[in-house]
Amino acid sequence: MTQKMYELLEGYMLSCMGDSAHDKEHVYRVLYIALQIAETEPGVDKDILIAACLLHDIGRREQFENPELCHALVGAEKAKNFLRENGFPEEFCQQVKECIACHRFRKARQPQTMEAKILFDADKLDVCGAMGIARTLMYKGYVSEPLYCLQADGSVSSGAEDEAPSFFEEYKRKLEGLYTRFYTQTGAKLAAQRQKAQGKHQRYQFFPHGFPLQGSLFAKQRAQRVDEQRREHRG
Numbered sequence: 001m002t003q004k005m006y007e008l009l010e011g012y013m014l015s016c017m018g019d020s021a022h023d024k025e026h027v028y029r030v031l032y033i034a035l036q037i038a039e040t041e042p043g044v045d046k047d048i049l050i051a052a053c054l055l056h057d058i059g060r061r062e063q064f065e066n067p068e069l070c071h072a073l074v075g076a077e078k079a080k081n082f083l084r085e086n087g088f089p090e091e092f093c094q095q096v097k098e099c100i101a102c103h104r105f106r107k108a109r110q111p112q113t114m115e116a117k118i119l120f121d122a123d124k125l126d127v128c129g130a131m132g133i134a135r136t137l138m139y140k141g142y143v144s145e146p147l148y149c150l151q152a153d154g155s156v157s158s159g160a161e162d163e164a165p166s167f168f169e170e171y172k173r174k175l176e177g178l179y180t181r182f183y184t185q186t187g188a189k190l191a192a193q194r195q196k197a198q199g200k201h202q203r204y205q206f207f208p209h210g211f212p213l214q215g216s217l218f219a220k221q222r223a224q225r226v227d228e229q230r231r232e233h234r235g
Helices: 003-016 024-038 046-055 060-065 071-085 090-101 114-125 129-142 167-173 175-180 185-201 217-234
Strands: none
Touching: 003 024, 003 046, 024 046, 024 114, 024 185, 046 071, 046 090, 046 114, 060 071, 071 090, 090 114, 114 185, 129 167, 129 185, 167 175, 175 185
């Protein structure tokens, strides 16, 4: 990829960035990790990979404005249209689109090409370990979601069975399950290293039986307030 092509893609990416958890630094980290993984995989088209990495989160703004939208699908379409308008070959546009469309953890759509698999792994590696916890906390604050939810008795829920969004719910549903979802050997190896480093430095667990509010006076007082509010509502 020429310097001019890179700067064109980078400029478009920068114009689309919004929240701090999915900012340009996230994009650069994903790109650097992807290129590291690509060195261990044969036959990778690095131009497609670089373009997909740079543009993979350009649909975030639309998803934030309308949560019904999927940023991966929106971004894939935006990327294809931008590349096509700037004279890139149709096959290149379609390959980049496909990489972006299937990079999201929550989507059932599985990456098929090696470039798509590398993008998926690189993006998920940036949610592993301490970096993943920090970024998830930042994003939950950005979208005004709570740290945790309370159960009926006023105690803090672990998030494992929550339907309402929170950091704990995201941790249980996504972050804990990331480490078995990698498509490349290098991606899985790097993820295991980050998981090990996180465990080594973690001073306490987030969840029962480690959460400091669980079973505490705070929880009991909260439960009493919940009961009082229910009685008042019924009255």
